[in-house]
Amino acid sequence: xxxxxxxxxxxxxxxxxxxxxxxxxxxxxxxxxxxxxxxxxxxxxxxxxxxxxxxxxxxxxxxxxxxxxxxxxxxxxxxxxxxxxxxxxxxxxxxxxxxxxxxxxxxxxxxxxxxxxxxxxxxxxxxxxxxxxxxxxxxxxxxxxxxxxxxxxxxxxxxxxxxxxxxxxxxxxxxxxxxxxxxxxxxxxxxxxxxxxxxxxxxxxxxxxxxxxxxxxxxxxxxxxxxxxxxxxxxxxxxxxxxxxxxxxxxxxxxxxxxx
Amino acid sequence: xxxxxxxxxxxxxxxxxxxxxxxxxxxxxxxxxxxxxxxxxxxxxxxxxxxxxxxxxxxxxxxxxxxxxxxxxxxxxxxxxxxxxxxxxxxxxxxxxxxxxxxxxxxxxxxxxxxxxxxxxxxxxxxxxxxxxxxxxxxxxxxxxxxxxxxxxxxxxxxxxxxxxxxxxxxxxxxxxxxxxxxxxxxxxxxxxxxxxxxxxxxxxxxxxxxxxxxxxxxxxxxxxxxxxxxxxxxxxxxxxxxxxxxxxxxxxxxxxxxxxxxxxxxxxxxxxxxxxxxxxxxxxxxxxxxxxxxxxxxxxxxxxxxxxxxxxxxxxxxxxxxxxxxxxxxxxxxxxxxxxxxxxxxxxxxxxxxxxxxxxxxxxxxxxxxxxxxxxxxxxxxxxxxxxxxxxxxxxxxxxxxxxxxxxx
Numbered sequence: 001x002x003x004x005x006x007x008x009x010x011x012x013x014x015x016x017x018x019x020x021x022x023x024x025x026x027x028x029x030x031x032x033x034x035x036x037x038x039x040x041x042x043x044x045x046x047x048x049x050x051x052x053x054x055x056x057x058x059x060x061x062x063x064x065x066x067x068x069x070x071x072x073x074x075x076x077x078x079x080x081x082x083x084x085x086x087x088x089x090x091x092x093x094x095x096x097x098x099x100x101x102x103x104x105x106x107x108x109x110x111x112x113x114x115x116x117x118x119x120x121x122x123x124x125x126x127x128x129x130x131x132x133x134x135x136x137x138x139x140x141x142x143x144x145x146x147x148x149x150x151x152x153x154x155x156x157x158x159x160x161x162x163x164x165x166x167x168x169x170x171x172x173x174x175x176x177x178x179x180x181x182x183x184x185x186x187x188x189x190x191x192x193x194x195x196x197x198x199x200x201x202x203x204x205x206x207x208x209x210x211x212x213x214x215x216x217x218x219x220x221x222x223x224x225x226x227x228x229x230x231x232x233x234x235x236x237x238x239x240x241x242x243x244x245x246x247x248x249x250x251x252x253x254x255x256x257x258x259x260x
Numbered sequence: 261x262x263x264x265x266x267x268x269x270x271x272x273x274x275x276x277x278x279x280x281x282x283x284x285x286x287x288x289x290x291x292x293x294x295x296x297x298x299x300x301x302x303x304x305x306x307x308x309x310x311x312x313x314x315x316x317x318x319x320x321x322x323x324x325x326x327x328x329x330x331x332x333x334x335x336x337x338x339x340x341x342x343x344x345x346x347x348x349x350x351x352x353x354x355x356x357x358x359x360x361x362x363x364x365x366x367x368x369x370x371x372x373x374x375x376x377x378x379x380x381x382x383x384x385x386x387x388x389x390x391x392x393x394x395x396x397x398x399x400x401x402x403x404x405x406x407x408x409x410x411x412x413x414x415x416x417x418x419x420x421x422x423x424x425x426x427x428x429x430x431x432x433x434x435x436x437x438x439x440x441x442x443x444x445x446x447x448x449x450x451x452x453x454x455x456x457x458x459x460x461x462x463x464x465x466x467x468x469x470x471x472x473x474x475x476x477x478x479x480x481x482x483x484x485x486x487x488x489x490x491x492x493x494x495x496x497x498x499x500x501x502x503x504x505x506x507x508x509x510x511x512x513x514x515x516x517x518x519x520x521x522x523x524x525x526x527x528x529x530x531x532x533x534x535x536x537x538x539x540x541x542x543x544x545x546x547x548x549x550x551x552x553x554x555x556x557x558x559x560x561x562x563x564x565x566x567x568x569x570x571x572x573x574x575x576x577x578x579x580x581x582x583x584x585x586x587x588x589x590x591x592x593x594x595x596x597x598x599x600x601x602x603x604x605x606x607x608x609x610x611x612x613x614x615x616x617x618x619x620x621x622x623x624x625x626x627x628x629x630x631x632x633x634x635x636x637x638x639x640x641x642x643x644x645x646x647x648x649x650x651x652x653x654x655x656x657x658x659x660x661x662x663x664x665x666x667x668x669x670x
Contacts, residue, residue, distance in 0.1 A: 050311035050628070061624045075624065086465040092393035093382040113382050114375020116315030117393050123465030123621035129315065129375065131306040153304050154375025225622060228551040229465055247623045250551030 009083075012181060014103045015161055016206035016234040017193065018216040019076055021244055023200035024058075026074030030192035030201060031056050034078075037162055037191035039148045041134035051131045055079065055159040056192055063243045073244045075237065076201065078192065079126040079159035080225065081105050083232030087118035087127065095156075101181075103234055104161050112155040119156060123226055124233075127158045161203075162190035185211045206234065223248040266420055268659045271668075274507070279656060286645045286652070293642020296635040300372055309632040316613045318632040319373045322640045324456055324609035326362040327400070328484070329602060331492030333359020333407060334442075334449035339523070341442035350516045350663045353414050354503075355496045357654050358647075360407040363400060365643035372639055392458040399452030406445040410438065417659050450485055457484025460612050467550045468557050468616040471542065479538050480612075486534065490527035491605040493520040494582075494598035501595055503655060509668065511661040514591065521594045525582025528601060532575050539571070559627050562615040566607055574604030 034040070034056040043053055061073040085105050088098045095112040098105050119127045133153045136144070144150065147164035151157050169188035170180035185204050193201040204211030216222060217236045223245045224233045239245055267273050299307055310317045336355035340348040371377045383397035416422065416431035454477065460469035461478025471478040497520040500512045543554040558564045581587045581597035588594045618628050654660050 048311075050313055051306060052312065059622075059624055086463065089388075089390045090393065090459075090462065092388055092391045092397055093379075093386040094388045095386075111379075111382060111386055112376065113379040115373075115393065116310075116375070117391075117459070119312065119315035120617060121463050121465055125312060125622075125625070128312050129305070129310075131304060131311075133304065152376075156375075226465075228549075229621075231465065250556075250621075250623055252548050252551050252553045252556075 009098055009103065011101050011103045012207070013101055014083075014206040014234060015081070015166070015188075016204070016213050016217060016236065017078065017161070017190075018202045018213045018222065018236045018238060020200045020202070020216075021061075021073050021075055021237050021239040022241065023198045024074040024076060024196075025198055026058055026060065027197060028058055029195050029197055030076050031058060033191040033195035034159070036143065037145055037148070038160070039134075039144050039150050041132070041136055041150075042140075044132050044135070051129075053128050053130065053132075053157075055126075055128065055157065061244060061247055071241065071243070073239065073241065076192065077124060077126065077225075078161070078190075078235060079105060080124055080231065080233035080235045081159075081161060083234060084230055086121040086123065086229075086231055090117050090121045092117065102166065104163055104166075105158070106163075107156065107158050107160065109149060109151045109155050109157065114154040114156065116156060123229060123231070127156050130155050130157060162192075165190065182208075221245070225249065263657075266418065266657050268419055268657070270665045272509075273656050279652070282652065283649065286649045289641055289645035290649070293638045293640075293645065296638035297372055297642065300635055300639070301377075305375060307633065307635050309630055309636060313628040314614065314617050314630040316617060317630055318636040318640060319369045321606070321610045321613045322643070323366040323369050323373075324613065325606045326643075327366055327456065328453070328488040328605050328609065329491055329495040330359045330362025330366075331449065331453060331488035332494075332496035333362070333410075333492070334403070334445045335489045335492050336496060336520075337410070337438075337442035338446040341439040342446065345519075347516050347519055350661070351496060351500060351512055351520065353658075353660050353662070354500055354512075356407065356410045356414065357651060357660065358496055358499055360404070360411045361647040361650055363404045363407055365647055366400065367404065368643055368646070369639065392455045392462060395455040396452050396459065399448045399455065403445060403448040403452065406441055406448065409434070409441055410445070413438075414654070414658055414660070418657055453485045453488040454481040457481045460616065463616070465621060466616050466619075467547055467552045467621065468619050469612055470546060470550070471538065472546065479534075483531065483535055483538060486527065486531035487605050487608060490524050490531045491601050492524075493527075494524040494601050497521065497524075498595065498598045498602065499651070500661075501591075503651070507655070509664070511664050511667065513663055513667065516663075517591075518589050518594060521582050521588045521598060522585075524598070524601060525579055525588065528575070528579040529583060532571070532579055535575070536571060539567070557615075557619060559618075561627070561629055562611070562618055566611055566615070570604050570607040570611070574600045574607060578604065 031054055035054060038055060040053050040055060056076060056078045059075045059077055061075055063071045081104050085098050088096050088105060092115065093111055093113055095108045096106060096118055100106060116129055119129060130151055130153050134150055166188045169183055173180040173183060173187065189203050193203040202213050202216055204213040206213055206217055208214055216238060219238060221238050221240050222236045224236055225248050228249050237248065262276055333355045336348055336352055339345045340352045374380060383394060387394045413431040413434035416427045421427050457480035458478055461471040461473060461480030464470050471480050473479045473481065497517045500517065504511050547554060578597040578600040581593055588597065614630050618630065620626055
């Protein structure tokens with residue numbers, strides 16, 4: 001990618017996630033928690049996976065070997081909150097930006113015109129379009145999170161690292177007279193990380209040495225998906241299995257060199 | 261005929277009843293499209309074949325294709341009014357009408373395609389100067405205004421409207437300033453044709469379309485301009501030939517058509533030279549750098565056949581046919597080459613839109629398949645019917661072809 005296409009922002013805080021794939025059982029609790037927390041309506045056609053409204057989905061990885069070498073892994077995929085997002089620069093109406101402290105890629109629903117250019121730009125399929133009018137079964141509307149706006153049909157939406165929780169955490173810190181820019185690790189955690197029964201999802205400030213993600217992201221077993229493309233995701237994955245790490249990116253050139 | 265006094269003097273048109281049957285047939289297609297459009301607006305875009313993998317589909321292919329093929333308007337205008345190739349005055353009216361229809365048709369489709377059509381004006385209110393799509397929104401809306409201005413004097417040439425002195429003078433003045441509008445149209449058109457290509461070239465998350473380039477413009481920016489100006493003139497010429505076939509009358513001198521073919525042929529050669537270079541650089545440089553191989557870009561649904569058809573059968577072959585005088589001066593071969601050229605551009609816009617999104621980028625992801633639904637086909641055909649309707653009305657009531665009278669003389 002030419003340098004002119006890169007957008008670099010330097011933030012004091014860089015919220016990031018480190019997901020330990022070896023700990024993930026693929027239970028889907030993170031998906032459910034995300035749906036409940038972020039007012040994601042039920043899919044009217046649950047069999048229509050291509051129009052799934054979920055912000056976080058779990059991919060099943062396979063080493064494509066036969067028993068007894070066969071192995072599988074589960075990879076939860078939220079929005080990567082890329083350091084150099086492919087989606088933000090293409091949006092014609094500045095409905096998605098990477099300009100707020102913390103480095104979370106925003107999505108401004110009342111401004112989105114639903115052109116879906118950002119979806120075409122994102123190689124992670126992190127963005128979903130609201131294909132249907134959001135309808136909750138009777139009574140379920142009472143469970144809606146009051147801090148998250150519901151979205152109309154016809155706009156694009158995506159994971160925000162439960163941004164509203166950060167707002168609340170900052171407010172709480174201010175009330176306690178603490179620095180909202182230096183939050184404790186437990187003060188702000190997205191719903192998926194909070195609910196994960198195996199503790200596979202870690203969350204925190206990648207710049208803050210007091211946060212575990214700072215250390216985990218530097219592990220020799222850490223990798224990011226599609227690093228070759230230059231998107232610089234703020235979501236890291238951990239796995240001690242070589243084949244899993246290898247599936248994090250496309251390696252044509254490396255394989256070519258190996259063969260030669 | 262009840263509408264005789266509206267028909268240009270000295271030309272013959274089919275009986276009014278026959279014309280009404282034709283309009284009725286187009287009306288049925290329009291109605292079918294309108295039902296589909298109403299369904300889409302009422303129920304939402306889930307009634308289409310689009311999904312979270314294919315945010316773009318038939319409609320965007322249709323838009324890109326008609327905008328490329330409609331480039332005949334600005335480029336013929338540029339050649340006629342700026343470069344003063346006088347022979348092209350015999351086809352410029354039709355080129356303007358086709359351009360107007362292509363751009364207004366694209367707008368209709370976009371009003372269906374975007375999820376929040378009532379927010380379409382946000383492109384002006386909250387413009388993102390870094391987005392190629394913003395530039396496209398600016399330029400196609402401005403250029404549609406230019407095309408409307410270019411269309412107005414032709415409408416004012418109607419036999420009855422011409423009798424009104426004010427309108428007659430207005431039409432005359434419009435004609436005087438036409439080179440200015442042609443110049444502005446050329447500027448706007450060059451940029452948005454390029455930006456449509458740039459829209460894809462900047463997608464660094466999509467290995468099939470991502471390209472390096474010059475400064476902020478990826479190579480696709482220039483390739484889209486070249487392919488549009490190469491195919492636009494032959495498309496205009498083909499429509500002229502189609503109208504001749506339907507009406508059974510000679511409307512444009514064959515020499516003008518052959519000239520359009522010649523212009524397209526030379527531009528197609530230039531385009532293909534760069535396109536082949538670009539494809540080579542992409543396959544051997546860009547793709548491996550991104551971690552992909554050439555073979556990974558194709559599967560059984562979106563095969564290499566499309567690429568070879570675009571470059572060979574619908575690229576090099578028509579280019580050769582159009583630059584060889586003997587071939588392009590043979591009507592059947594000229595039209596065949598023109599059809600192949602147009603198909604080549606449509607394939608190009610299709611693969612850039614659909615194949616690009618079908619390819620799995622994450623190694624653990626899978627190929628996706630896009631199949632448009634009837635609603636997408638019906639609305640696209642609605643725009644075709646709308647275009648046929650306007651051309652039919654323009655042909656019947658306006659002096660669309662300046663040579664028509666002369667060509668009817670034995």
